[in-house]
Amino acid sequence: MMITLPDTGPLATGVPAAPQPTSQPMMAPVTNQETRASVLLVDDDPHNLFALEQALATLDIDAVKAASGEEALRHLLRRDFALILLDVHLPGLDGYEVATLVRQRERNRHVPIIFLSGVNKDDKHMFRGYSAGAVDYVLKPVDPAVLRSKVAVFVDLFNKTRELQRQVALKQRLLDENIRANAERRIAEQALQRSEERQSLIVRSLPIAVYSMDLSTGQTGPQFFGEMVERMCGFPPSRFLDEPEFWSERIHPADRERVLAEKAAALTSTTFNTEYRWQCADGTYRHFLDQGAVVTVPAGGREIVGTWLDVTERRRAEQQLAQVQKIDALGQLTGGIAHDFNNMLAVIIGNLERVQRHMEGEPKLAQRLDMAMQGALRCSDLTRQLLTFARRQPLQAVPLDLNGMVGDMMQMLRRTLEDEIEITLDLSADLGAVVVDRAQAESALLNLVVNARDAMPGGGGIRIETANVTVDGTNRDRFPEAAPGDYVLLGVVDGGTGMPADVRERAFEPFFTTKELGHGTGLGLSIIHGFVRQSGGDIRIDSEPGQGTAVRFILPRAAVDLARPPGGEAMEAECPMARPGEVILLVEDDPGVRAVATEEVRELGYTVVEAAGAQAALDLLAGGQEATLLFTDIAMPGGMNGYDLAACAREARPGLRILYTSAYPEFALARSRESKVPAPVLQKPYLRHELARALRAALDAAVGAEMACD
Numbered sequence: 001m002m003i004t005l006p007d008t009g010p011l012a013t014g015v016p017a018a019p020q021p022t023s024q025p026m027m028a029p030v031t032n033q034e035t036r037a038s039v040l041l042v043d044d045d046p047h048n049l050f051a052l053e054q055a056l057a058t059l060d061i062d063a064v065k066a067a068s069g070e071e072a073l074r075h076l077l078r079r080d081f082a083l084i085l086l087d088v089h090l091p092g093l094d095g096y097e098v099a100t101l102v103r104q105r106e107r108n109r110h111v112p113i114i115f116l117s118g119v120n121k122d123d124k125h126m127f128r129g130y131s132a133g134a135v136d137y138v139l140k141p142v143d144p145a146v147l148r149s150k151v152a153v154f155v156d157l158f159n160k161t162r163e164l165q166r167q168v169a170l171k172q173r174l175l176d177e178n179i180r181a182n183a184e185r186r187i188a189e190q191a192l193q194r195s196e197e198r199q200s201l202i203v204r205s206l207p208i209a210v211y212s213m214d215l216s217t218g219q220t221g222p223q224f225f226g227e228m229v230e231r232m233c234g235f236p237p238s239r240f241l242d243e244p245e246f247w248s249e250r251i252h253p254a255d256r257e258r259v260l261a262e263k264a265a266a267l268t269s270t271t272f273n274t275e276y277r278w279q280c281a282d283g284t285y286r287h288f289l290d291q292g293a294v295v296t297v298p299a300g301g302r303e304i305v306g307t308w309l310d311v312t313e314r315r316r317a318e319q320q321l322a323q324v325q326k327i328d329a330l331g332q333l334t335g336g337i338a339h340d341f342n343n344m345l346a347v348i349i350g351n352l353e354r355v356q357r358h359m360e361g362e363p364k365l366a367q368r369l370d371m372a373m374q375g376a377l378r379c380s381d382l383t384r385q386l387l388t389f390a391r392r393q394p395l396q397a398v399p400l401d402l403n404g405m406v407g408d409m410m411q412m413l414r415r416t417l418e419d420e421i422e423i424t425l426d427l428s429a430d431l432g433a434v435v436v437d438r439a440q441a442e443s444a445l446l447n448l449v450v451n452a453r454d455a456m457p458g459g460g461g462i463r464i465e466t467a468n469v470t471v472d473g474t475n476r477d478r479f480p481e482a483a484p485g486d487y488v489l490l491g492v493v494d495g496g497t498g499m500p501a502d503v504r505e506r507a508f509e510p511f512f513t514t515k516e517l518g519h520g521t522g523l524g525l526s527i528i529h530g531f532v533r534q535s536g537g538d539i540r541i542d543s544e545p546g547q548g549t550a551v552r553f554i555l556p557r558a559a560v561d562l563a564r565p566p567g568g569e570a571m572e573a574e575c576p577m578a579r580p581g582e583v584i585l586l587v588e589d590d591p592g593v594r595a596v597a598t599e600e601v602r603e604l605g606y607t608v609v610e611a612a613g614a615q616a617a618l619d620l621l622a623g624g625q626e627a628t629l630l631f632t633d634i635a636m637p638g639g640m641n642g643y644d645l646a647a648c649a650r651e652a653r654p655g656l657r658i659l660y661t662s663a664y665p666e667f668a669l670a671r672s673r674e675s676k677v678p679a680p681v682l683q684k685p686y687l688r689h690e691l692a693r694a695l696r697a698a699l700d701a702a703v704g705a706e707m708a709c710d
Helices: 046-055 069-078 095-104 123-131 144-205 228-233 237-242 253-268 312-356 363-389 402-416 438-454 501-505 524-534 591-603 614-622 642-652 665-672 688-700
Strands: 037-042 061-066 083-087 113-117 136-139 208-214 223-225 271-279 285-296 302-310 397-400 421-426 433-437 460-471 485-494 538-543 549-558 583-587 607-611 629-633 657-662 681-683
Touching (some): 037 046, 037 069, 083 095, 095 113, 113 144, 253 285, 312 591, 397 438, 433 549, 438 524, 524 549, 591 688, 629 642, 642 657
Parallel strands (some): 657 681
Antiparallel strands (some): 208 223, 460 485
16 A cells, blocks of 8 residues: 655545644653664654554554654654654754754764655755765655565664674673672682781791691600691601600600690590690700690591690799799888898997997907897898898999909808818909999809809819800890890809709799708898899809709999999998087987987987987977987888978978988888988998998088988
């Protein structure tokens, strides 16, 4: 059937009236995801639009109608079309202009356009249409079948193109997903690799070795995996595998029976946990924590899968903590009695000195008094040593030549030794100086020599040695508690019975001794250890059973000039006397000490005013009592100590000199930071010449320029 498509007027006579022109498509607008192709029908005559719609009704398309070029362009802005059927003669924009605009827009430039014209039929207009971008130029009237076939071709091409685009987009999405999945997998693999490397590094850095032990076959030793066990004990894993008894034979004899019994008992349990000492390749025993789980193997047997953890340093730290706690307990005990003990010694020594000065012509009695004085002074030294051991006694550090000290002590040391024991010296010629408490250093040497003598009941030889030592990275393991630097070494070496490892490890413990009851207190090495550590040094013991013992300690080397006699040497016991008009306000709460001190000060020529406490002294000053120097105890009852008294007294009397005294050095040190009036401290018990010099020095010092408390 042929239909006529004129530019204007109805399509043909007898055709029903077409609906009114509308800018709306036949169906609701579709999205880019629609499956049906859309065809845009553009004609200003509603009858022609209706005829086109009817001619294409059998095709699976969405026909969208537009009555003008402007309306057609608006549709193109909203959706994509498979084909545009465009009338050439349109009001406003004609078909050529619409086609030109369509081709200028990137999104629509490839949409096929078929021009429909019943008027412009010459070659000139057809050429213009093709030039404007048309793919076909159809003249009206058009056979509906021909029109449908033309439209069907372009619709089919559009659908195939869209399907191809969909397939390409789908493949691209799949490719993108695959690339993303691969990237995520690579990231996950890299993260897993980094995690495994980190875990492996952590495991390698820890002192842990993994092992298995077959309990069903009677295997007595572990089979280790990896090289960590060699770094821990010095033996490769193959050594444990090749020698079945290797592990058990190197367990410390004191631990072996217990550990093997616990391994055997693991057959009836699910876990295993024990700790023991094991001898490493270097011959030392290290502490290992052995933990494992008991599992059933496929063959029906049972085995332990466990770990070896080196806990030597932790055990060493625990032992050091226990040592510190013991020292602290002893320090509290010693410090608690030091005040009263030193006060009593002050009374005893003061009275003995006064009696000695009046014993001319009585040699036997004077000798006995001298023995009593020496005993009292030894008690004073013992108290100082105990306080130093507990680190509650300030050391009286002076420049000291250890070679000279050894030479000065040789006569006394030889008297101390048995005839069967020979003492030799190995002293460094260019030995450096140290700044330490001379009395403590002498006591340390004497104690070491006595210990060496007791270790050789059948006689032998003792060697005293000195040397310069530098502690650095190459020898830090010899003196691990010493900071890097230059030191001076003092050692005592004997050829005696030696010490087993367990005794050597406990040698510095307070009250630990291997001597019979009544032959040792167990404090000698402990006191030496306290003195050395308080002086900034370190001490070590090298000993094996039957091979003798060497005890060596190092003290910081000091750059001092020892051309002059060291300050620790005894000075002539001269007693400076008082000058006219000097008055001493003596404040002491202990009646016995106050009485002795008062008599001593008076015999030195001073006028003495006594006070039993801080408030009594302040009352005397407030009442107009004259005083040149305040000589006060530090620790006193009543809520006001000697430092508080000095501050109040100096405020009331700006020119008053101050001298402190104390039987409790730790209290003096702790409270000295609170003192507003720093001044020297005379430690109780003191001798007459020490008191005389201290008074004279305090009186001669300018007010406000007194020495700070040491």
